[in-house]
Amino acid sequence: MIVVEGITKYFGSRKALDNVSFEVKDGEIVGFVGLNGSGKTTTIRTIVGVLKPNSGDALIDGKSIVKEKKEASKNVGWVPELPIFEMDARALDYFVYLAGYYGISKDEALKLGKQLFEEVGLSGRERDMLKTYSQGMKKRFALAVSLISNPKNFLFDEVFNGLDPQGIHFFRDLALKMKKEGKAILFSSHILTEVEAIADKVVFIHQGKILKVMSMNEIRNLIKSNDVKVVLNQVNENVVQIAQAFGKPELSGNTLLIHDFNGNMSVLVSKLTPYGVLEISKLGGNLEEVFFKVIRGEL
């Protein structure tokens, strides 16, 4: 479990984070969304112990990252957006080196390294220099390192950025698998459809402040609508008359929008069949709409 307690962070005179608080429970995936420069990465770097907050703290399974850094770090994994290592090292050697900080002997680390490299899809690339790794491979390597201590908490920072569809699929499945294992996962992303697909909760951050923390159920309720869209092959005035029996119609070209739909979809389709029904769907909002509403202060 990750508990962020009132973190404030200054870079010089600029306040990057302003009293940021939220929590990620065990077995929960929390999406962390915000515009560029909103403070997502700064928050994650602070939680992981790379940055020291000016005030506030982050508790990793109850251990303070500020006061008990070593203990807290053992129980949190981190995959940065752009992982940077000492690139002239060979991947497995560097893995063994980093495993040393967890008190793992060389032999154990080599064994563990081979196993984790296979799990993250880097099998066969263990002896390669890190500088030859692609962006996706670097993220997989960072993941392998994060798994050294099999932590219960994970931070994925813009992990989908720069990944091919296979990579996105890999990390999405991994997050879901970890959730099933009862781990706490915080992941920031610009790809809101991905957040929508896997998150249980969304934390909205803007200009260093947490604007809203909403569960996905709340968001789904917000974006639920009762409008129906019908695309027809041919239209005339009769189409609008037919539609009035189902709600408030609005015709735009060959597309018929019925607001406040109150009938049966199959009956509607049968009545419009003479006009050639090409497509019919219920319209709904998405996370993006909610996101902008939150940013604008409308929610």
Place this chain on the structure above:
Amino acid sequence: MRSVLYDFKRSFLRLSVLLLLFLFILGGIGISNAVFHNYGINPSAYENLNVAGFSIIRSLGTIQVYGIVFNNMGQPVSGATICVHYSGGVMNTTTSSEGLFNLSIPYSNMFYASNNLYAIASNSLYAIVKYDGMVRNVSLFGGSTGWVTHVVLFTNTSTFYDLGVPYPYPYLYYVPMFITIMNHNHLVMFTYERLNVSLSFLQNNSNGQTVDSSGVSGAKVLKEYNFSLKPFIPVYTTIEVPSEANYVRILYNSSMTNNPYSQSPIPYSQSPILYTNIVASYFSAMGLFLFYFPFVVIYLAYAMFAKPRDTGALEFILARPITKGELYMTRFSANAITVIIASFLINLSPYVAFILKAGLYLSPKFILLASIIPMTSLLTYLSITYMYASLIKSGWITLGLGIGTYIIIQVISAIGYSVNYTLIEGYIVPGSISQAIASYLEGATISVNVGLELLSTILWIVVPLVIGYLAFKRTDI
């Protein structure tokens, strides 16, 4: 500690570090070469081949040559080739397992006077001794002019302790033996007549007086050795020389003259003459190479700390179970171990060269103390560059500042030569303890305050290290 070792292992096996160590070994070899070739130590002073013996006028027209060949460790050299050149010819022989050789040489420049047989010394009578690529040229008269009678001592020995009495008196009218203390207190003696010899090591009393023959004037006889020598049978043995001994005295009783002879005690130094010559040159040569080594260490600090900090690579490490302070100290300690090893290598490679080339074994204390000289200087620049890397994020600026600081200190040091050498070199510049160490190892008087030098040296390392540590802990990396 484990993290330090991991960091050390990983940093130590980097190509740049291995290259650094290779450079330091090359530097050490360069130092040894400079000592032997650029600082005026004649090969005859260190070649591991020595010759001594007697030319005896046996009869009109014949000189009998008895000699021994031994190395700088005072061990006999068997199989050495001896070519004796005389007017009209050359005679060859090889040495026995005891290093002995014996030749009867025709020599016509002799005459009788007052019933004594004399030979006229000449450059035409000499021996060339060859062994394992080394060559010694020995005048069998011990000189080239004048006339001699009966027996002449000849030697061509590396400058250890030739105790020929009175040294370096070449004509043995009254000293019927060759005696020298070679490396590691290996004693070599060779005589042409039966002798009882007493060799004493003394310590002068507080008034600077040495003991007399009866040992009553206050000085202590620390160790005494007695030997019964037989003609032309060399003695190779090891003696123990007390560390407090500063005088040596030889007594002998000749069977031929039956007169006891007592030599006045002569000053004795714990270091052989070869050591003194080499060490003085050694520190001059090391100074030359020390000018370049800090550049390598500054680069090491850049590659291992400043650059990863600049690129952000330290962040990923800091997400491990380690604090910032520990990260700083483990990296520094790992690099410091590399510097310490490199400092030993600088001294070990010439040490090996001295053994192989001159048979001169320097003590472990010498290697240890001599290693402190580059070590303190290099640790200072490592510490300074780490400090800059903590204060400034840019790796290149850190590298530039490290080099700039070194150059400024060199300029201050150069000014010190003309302004106040003792103050600036002795206390102000980094690694000033090297002044005291070099003086101590050279056997010279230490004219500086060792405590202050030590304090200055430690402060140069510790202060930048602590500033860097505190800055790194406070600053976001």
